[in-house]
Amino acid sequence: MSLFSWLRPASPVLPDDLRQRLTQLPAIGELSECSLREQRWVVLDLETTGLNLNKDRVLSIGAVVIEDGAIDFSQQFERTLQCRELKVSPSVLIHGLGPNAIAAGSEPAEALLELLEFIGDSPVLAFHAPFDQHMLGRAVKEHLGHKLQQVFLDVADIAPLVCPQAHIREAGLDEWINWFKLEVFERHHASADALATAELALILFSRARQQQIHSPLNLQQRLSQWKRRQQTHSF
Template sequence: MSLFDWLRTKKPGLDAAQQRRLEQLPKPAVLGDNALRSQRWVVVDLETSGLNLNRDQVLSIGAVVIEDGAVDFAQMFERTLHRAETKLSPSVLIHGLGPSAIAAGSNPVEALLDFMAFVGDSPLLAFHAPFDQHMLYRALKDSLGYRLAHPFLDVADIAPLLCPEANIREAGLDDWISHFKLQVGERHHASADALATAELMLILLSRARQQHIDSPQALQERLRQWKRRKQAPGF
């Protein structure tokens, strides 16, 4: 084996049908100047085997769609992934995905192809998005050889940006749910957490329009400016 062969990234073993599906996935769209209300957003939440960004695996994906200013209950996604040799951490006590549920899960390749087809070219939203983005990026790269390039915005940043009067910038999802008195049933389950995040985001989108943030591109730019100010000395 040559050094070049040793350095080359190993490609996942996709069959012909899976490879065709991979090649047919739409390219991600950049956030544009279309009306904020008209944008299709995919709100995602992951359950994982633990919190280690480099070793742990995605166990479950839940996602809902915000479109036309509302959650579209006709567009929902939920899938548990089969993981043959996953060592579970104490987080199983939170999300409840035990060995039997994981053993009965979907083939990760098929599940991830289904998820990316569901996402299409839409931007992604998550609460504490950097974790979900990193874990999803790794899962897609390892299982499909696919590099996630979709815009991925963090609702945990958007909330304090648009609601500075709340003064809970380091808050968790439960804190924001309580702040806005949202009636949320089940929690700590991928699809339920995605729905709770989407309900919070609907409030934030309304706040954005009130603050004359009228497009996805404008929201992204305002978020970038806010994060730069936050990182500046003396903030």
């Protein structure tokens, strides 16, 4: 046995039906050159025990689908995950998920696999996407022994890319909601935040098309160029 094998977490033992379903997940490829409107997008939001990328855990997941240029309310996903070692933290005051709600939640492996099946091979949109991608990737690895492979795009970067006139580069979701005068009736709940992010994304896609950004691949390329310019100007 390798010395370093002691450092690697053991792979979870999954029931046969879950292992079979994992093998049936679609392969994830490059972003498409289809139009932004034709692409199926999954807009994701997570509520977590805190903001520590290495220690905090996913508590709940909300997701909605953008397809054919609109939010498809027939395709929604919402799960609260059981977390046996949950300690009441200040974040409970924000997202409202206390011990009773967590205890009544879904078994994490089942819920996470259902999410991967829901996402399929669609690209994922999230506000501050690197955080959600990292936290979800950790949870998927821990509970399913699976590597998260979906492509994530950050709505927090798309917004200033296509709306530089807003001059709110480091803005949070609330600032962009206010700037576009969106009516949002609930916040800091995974499903509600996913819906608010989806509404914002639709506006941003419209602005992107006006700037000759027509496909998911083109959007990804423009984002990469924009972020390199931002990094250069910051020095």
